Amino acid sequence: MLGPMPDRRPVDAATWAEINRAAVAKAICELAYEEALSPAPLDAAQTRWELRLASGAVYRFHAVRRIWGQLAIRPESLVCGQRNLPVDDAVGFFLDARETLDISPATFCTYARELYNTLLADAHIVAVRAPYTADALAALPDTALQRLLDGHPKAPANKGRLGWGLADHAEHAPEFGGAFRLFWLAAARDRATLSLEPGLVEETLLKAALDENEQTRLKEACEVAGVSPASHLLLPVHPWQWQAQIAAHYAGEVAAGRLVPLGVFGDPFVAQQSLRTLANTRRPESLHIKLPLTILNTSAWRGVPGKYMKIGPAFSGWLAEMANRDPALRPLKVLREVAGAFYPHPHYERVPDAPYQFCEMLGAIWRESPEQGLSPGHRPMMMGALAQRDARGRPIASALIARSGLSHADWLERLFDAVAVPLYHFMCRYGVGFIAHGQNVTVILDGSIPAGVAIKDFQGDADLVDQDFAELASLPPAVLQVLKRRPPAHLLQHLQTGHFASVLRFLSEALADHDGFDETRFYATLAARLRHHQSRHPELADRFALFDLFQPKIPRIAINKVRLAIGYGDANQRPVPALGTQLDNPLHLAEMVLAAAGPERRHAMSGASAR
Ligand SMILES: Nc1ncnc2c1ncn2[C@@H]1O[C@H](COP(=O)(O)OP(=O)(O)OP(=O)(O)O)[C@@H](O)[C@H]1O
């Protein structure tokens, strides 16, 4: 099924050059941070830099080193070669760096394909975002804002979407903002699994996606097809997934009548930043639906593992119960996965160690929308958006801070109290670590001021400590069986790398760059809020020692190096990040600076209030 011709004009040369320059700046920054590239300073002040590659290519640029050690590169300053030509070719940069980065020919070409898709998407995003100031972006509803974001801040090829062509992007990618309706299948109950949160009935899931007329139409389609609710459940499928994957891979199931294609029904949905979580455009507070997409994007095939579909309601229900009961988690809302469905493939499922992309093709998660149940005046914003800049380089956070009337330190205190502190508490008290990256965390704003956090995505992005915490005893056994148990240092990484190095690193840099807000103050403020929390919970002293956020050194985790090293061969597991040399911990650095300052300056720097 070919969709309508996408409204995509060819990218003009100036935009193409701008997008490519930005991608090269990001690639050098992140690959140097991962210690795969070694730029050298050209002046004592370390503002002018040079990158010499094994191929003989040379790149020069202006940059400052930030507190995490990464280089904040001015893209417009990037030049290459002996004649200092402007840089305008990101794939060409990777070709120049291929030997240094040790990228195999096969990996290079597929990575280049990912980059080309990313650049095409970025060109569209930059064009659509151009008229918006940071202030205007800050005022947008979450779903509208998600159309205009740059995406994963660490991965240069973050919109690889291998498997999608032009029309697929235009119909289903968030930056096009196109709303589409879901495809529905009737799925044999003796093959599919459906987990529901206690008290929930299937009818509620239908109501979340279809109005009364559409429910009637869907039920009529079932009658015409001769399927009864007793034998089959109703399962939404992403329309791309149906035509590109399910129709062929599950053709035997369709022929046997165990899967019955019914057609397209219900409300229009729009893709969030993760592509596969869809929000209802008619009723924003209605359940989100997360659907498998067998495309490779940002390192992983975006299917849904059956084992997590089964435990979703029980696990997220338990997390929500803990959050509701514990006053220290008052700002935190768990977006519950109220239902999960899965239909295993009849053959691939039985192949031990089959590549995971083949085992996760058909299923669904119904998840609470962050728009649901909000207090008056409150609104959600995907946390990664805070560091997003407008065309003039102003970050959304800068606009929110200005609107709030608060100082930077006061606004950041609210942010850390709303997000970092509850995440830290969840880990210390319950032994649950969330990979709290900028797409998994949603800040709840009261007007322009952070007032809370919504967390989601517990399929593999949440782990339990490997010790016998009494607090974990109430977790249902089925959940305990599935979730991974990890040593405390591993959970700590979810917070330090997943949140601090992958979200706050970009926020502190953006605020330093645009607003001149000192990064040491940023992390001193964070340290002060965490210490304040510790002082209020002496009963958790042992846990704070176990999960020590203030050590001088912390692991450096590399995702791009791994992507380039492992290539694209099929695997039965998602890729695991690599370790580099240790990083200087900005929280420790900030506390050292504070300790060396006099008491007055210390108070001013940490923004330490007793809120
Ligand atoms: N700021 C960001 N940080 C991390 N990932 C981002 C960001 N913006 C966009 N993304 C995209 O979101 C996805 C994050 O992957 P992750 O596994 O957390 O989510 P998911 O399971 O696909 O979906 P969901 O979180 O909606 O349940 C990737 O596809 C990534 O490219």
Ligand SMILES: [Mg+2]
């Ligand atoms: Mg996610």
